[in-house]
Amino acid sequence: xxxxxxxxxxxxxxxxxxxxxxxxxxxxxxxxxxxxxxxxxxxxxxxxxxxxxxxxxxxxxxxxxxxxxxxxxxxxxxxxxxxxxxxxxxxxxxxxxxxxxxxxxxxxxxxxxxxxxxxxxxxxxxxxxxxxxxxxxxxxxxxxxxxxxxxxxxxxxxxxxxxxxxxxxxxxxxxxxxxxxxxxxxxxxxxxx
Numbered sequence: 001x002x003x004x005x006x007x008x009x010x011x012x013x014x015x016x017x018x019x020x021x022x023x024x025x026x027x028x029x030x031x032x033x034x035x036x037x038x039x040x041x042x043x044x045x046x047x048x049x050x051x052x053x054x055x056x057x058x059x060x061x062x063x064x065x066x067x068x069x070x071x072x073x074x075x076x077x078x079x080x081x082x083x084x085x086x087x088x089x090x091x092x093x094x095x096x097x098x099x100x101x102x103x104x105x106x107x108x109x110x111x112x113x114x115x116x117x118x119x120x121x122x123x124x125x126x127x128x129x130x131x132x133x134x135x136x137x138x139x140x141x142x143x144x145x146x147x148x149x150x151x152x153x154x155x156x157x158x159x160x161x162x163x164x165x166x167x168x169x170x171x172x173x174x175x176x177x178x179x180x181x182x183x184x185x186x187x188x189x190x191x192x193x
Contacts, residue, residue, distance in 0.1 A: 019060075022050075022052055022056050022060070023060045026046060026050045026052060026056065026060055027067075027070060027071060027074070028050070029047075029049040029051075030049075030050075030067050030068075031071055032049065033045060033046055033049050034068075034111065034112025034113075035109065035111055035112055035113075036111065037111065039064075039068060039115045042064075043057045043058065043061070043064055043067070046067070071112070072130075073129075075110075076129070076130055078106075079103065079106075079130070079134050080133065080134060080137060082099060082102050082103065083099055083137035084137065085098075086098050086099035087137070087141060091148075092141075092145040092150055092151075093148065093151070095141060095144070095145075096142070096144075096145045096150075096151065099138070099141055100160060100163065100164050103164040104164050107164060135157055135158075138160055138161060139157040141157075141160070142155060142157050142160060
């Protein structure tokens with residue numbers, strides 16, 4: 001019978017230290033492999049990369065979908081932390097731009113995450129979970145910048161999310177280059193595809 005694969009937060013018996021260490025190794029290896037090669041890798045490849053047997057992977061995650069979901073939920077926590085930090089910025093515009101840049105960097109560097117967000121084919125609709133959890137935070141960033149007169153009043157959090165999804169890291173005026181003019185009066189520059 002497989003060991004309990006849930007953590008203490010669920011109220012179930014916690015994993016032994018060595019089992020938790022192996023679980024973390026599998027998660028780290030999966031993150032690296034998914035980031036580099038996307039979601040089409042097998043659990044066998046993840047086990048090899050983690051330096052554990054494939055049985056260890058299956059004891060922790062009975063399917064690849066479970067593993068993908070576990071990693072995705074970790075990422076959601078990171079996104080929420082980035083948004084919360086941006087909301088603490090004294091200048092609403094700087095906070096919004098900082099959030100967009102950091103999210104674009106994450107999206108540009110994580111093929112697996114991009115695939116999850118673009119093609120919701122793993123288990124539950126993880127995209128809906130992400131929107132439910134993070135849309136209110138992004139909306140607060142948008143409303144804050146709009147209240148300060150730094151962001152056009154007709155933009156919504158979905159415009160910001162689309163700009164980030166298509167973006168490249170490290171660009172302050174990224175959204176405008178992607179056809180989402182943020183400040184009033186500036187004409188969009190629509191990229192040619």
